[in-house]
Amino acid sequence: MDYFKKRPIKLQLLVIFVMFVTVVVSVMFVTYWQSQKMIYQKNKAYSIELLDKITQYIQSQIDNIDGLVINTSYSADVHQYLRSTDLLDKIDAFKKVDTYITTISQLENGIVDMTIIGENGNNVNLMYEKQKKSAVLATVEEMRKNHDSRLKPYYAGFKQIVEDDVKHRYFVVGSRISNIFPASTLGYMVVILDLESLFPKFNTMLANGFGHFYVLDRNGTVASSNDEQMIGQQMNIESMAGKHGQYVVQSMELRDLQGKIVNVYSKKDLFRGLEKVKIVYWWIMAVCIPVLLVLLLIISRNILEPMKSFMRFIQVQKVKNIYHDQKRIQLVGYNEIMVMADKFNGMLDEIDQLTDEVVESKTRIMSLGLLKKQAELAFLKQQVNPHFLYNMLESLRGMASATGAMEIREMIVALGKMLRYSIKGQDEVKLGEELEIAKAYLKLQQFRFEDRFDVHIDFPEALLNNRVFKMVLQPILENAITHGLESRMEKGNLWLGARETPEGDVVIAIKDDGVGIPSEKLALIQAELAAGEEFLARLHHNDNGHLGIVNVHNRLRSAYGDPYGLKIRSAPNAGTEVELLLPRRTEDAPC
Known part of the structure; x- marks a missing residue:
């Protein structure tokens, strides 16, 4: 708090x-998120309630069908017909069974067809329509493979059958007809049902429902839905639920059908009502932020601007270091600021009076010491060194902070950091220290070029303790900016990163998307890199523009040997990439 x-x-x-x-945005975010959560929870509960109602309805329809199918399967006439071998007995039993099936088909709503197929070849109503017959025989084959001994009917699932060039949607139910003693299978019964005999009319029942409801049979086929296009299609619930998190999927098991009833709805549709709330929030921010900025501007004008003028006045007097006959400050603002200006002007008057007295009393002393001061000044002029420059930069930084020139202050700090780093005695430093100086240099260059390029830095933490030569990055960065990015018309990018090779070495890569290097010049630079120290002397004599790159390469090659050093790749208008290969050497490793 004191800070x-x-x-x-x-x-x-x-x-x-x-x-x-931040608080306002956080409150808006929390309320919006809570609203989403509340809508989601309420809709989830309502969805489960609807699924339960639909399940109960379907289960009641299944119970009716179960009773009909089981009664028919255990009819004495049906059993007698399927066991008959005598022709006269078979004809008499067939008439009874046929009459029984016809009566049931006419009296029970939703039954389209009933068929009985005996294991001894005795059949009843084995329809001649090709697709219906195929569906019946396929259901019988499924029941033969399914050795379920339960008395419950076998709900084979959704079937789409074409009759007279018209598509009909049915649900097929089968039942095994078993002899009690001795236990054996006499035959099978297959019932073709209209979908409405099993499933509700969703568009009527779910007038207030949200999303789409799907009834899936044992094969995952949509048998009924309020989404007409999906009826008869396969549906993968898992893929729908995981589809980018865009859908909410609720489901319930239909045990007798061996299927499910599923409710699917889009989160976007669910939260559509909240879009208006979001718009209101944006309008609040759009109005409140400018109003607050105006208030800050008013406060800045009435308080901060007079105070800045006062601080600038003090700083000027501090630099001049002469108070006699100087101008007095005039501030216009709140009463407290005007009182402060008057008190300061009174203090300046007292300083003027004291200055006159001090000057008069010390004139002789100053005259006697003038020669000595001149000699000392001459000596100091000869002793301008990096330490003095660094101290002056610190003073300039203080002045920039006092005057509010924060950007200039940051530049001075970066320059001072580079100066202090350059006068350090050691020749090798940690990669982390070298990276910090590289950042300071890049900050100065961005200020110089008015942010004409962006910098992207990616250095693994584990490599920052690696030992490297001091100032090994700066020449490469300078080359990338001067020869690559400075000539680029659009805003460019500079990438600086490091990685460890499988062999345990360290690769530092510096890449730009500048104008690149012509192939002839690139070939010359690569020849310079291959020539070593002897060619470097000739290049230096000719004031070669890429001396920094060659020098870095030779330093690495001389210290560590082959294969360490520098590699460069470039193409016109495709940028340049420089890689430095260094040995992995931690602080504890021998130099």
Whole structure:
């Protein structure tokens, strides 16, 4: 808290503004998220309720069909017909069974056809229509393969049958007709049902439902739905549920059908009503943020601008270091600021008076010491060194901070960091330290070129302790900016990264998307790299523009030997990439 109190007022106001906007945005986000959660939970509960109602309806229809099928399967006339071998007995039993089936088909709604197929060849109503017959025989074959001994009918599933060039949708149910003693299978009964005899009319029952409802048979085929296009299609619930998280899927098992009833709805449709809320939130932000900015501007004008003028005045006097007969500050603002200006002007008057007295009393002393001061000044002029320059940069940084020139302050800090780094005695440093200086250099270059390129840095933490030569990156970066990005008309990019090779070495890559290097010039540079120290002397004598790259390469090659060094790849208008291959050497490793 004390640290925050000592910060500039403008920064504090800006932090308060950011915190306020953050709180407002967070509240909006939380309310929006809670609204989504509440809508989702309510719709989920409602969906489960609808699924339960539909399940109950289908189960009641199944119970009716089960009773009809089981009664028919255990009819004495049916059993007698399927066991008969005598022709007269078979004819008499057939008439009874045929009459029984015809009566049931006429009285029970939803039954399209009933067929009985005996194991001894005695059949009843084995239809001649090709697709119906095929569906019946396929169902019988399924029941033969299914050795389920339960009394429950076998719900084979959805079938689409074409009759007279018209497509009809049916649901096929089968039942095994078994002799009790001795236990054996006499035959099979297959019932073709209209879909409405099993499933509800979704468009009527689910007038207020949300999304689509699907009834799947044992094969995963949609047997009934309020989405007409999906009826008769295969449906994969898992893929639908995982489809980019865009859908919500609720399902319930239909045990007798060996299928499911599924409710699928889109999250986008579910939360569509919240889009208006989101728009309102955006309007609130669009109105509130400008209003708050205007308030900050008013406060800045009435408080900060007079204070900045006061600080600039003090800084000028500090630089001049002469207070006698100087101008007095005039501030217009709140009463407290005007009182502060008057007090400061009074202090300047007192300083003027004291200065006159000090100057008069020390004139002789200053005259006697003038020669000595001149000699010292001459000596100091000869002693301008990097330490003095660094100290001056620190002073300039303080002045930039005091005047609010924060961007200039950052540039001075970066330049000072590079200067202090350059005068360090050691020749090898950690890669992390070299990276920090490279960042400072890039910051200066971005300031110089007015952010004409972006920098992308990717260095694994594990490699930052690796030992490298000091100032090994700066020449490469300078070359990339000067020869690659400076001539580029559009905004460019500079990538700086490192990786460890399978052999345990370290590769540092510097890449730009600048103008690239012509093939002839690239060939010359690569020849320079291959020539070594002898060719480097001639290049230096000729003031070669790529001396920095060659120098870095020779330093690495001289210190570590082959294959370490520098490689360069480039093409016109395709950028340039430089790779430095270094040995993996930690701080504890011998140099």
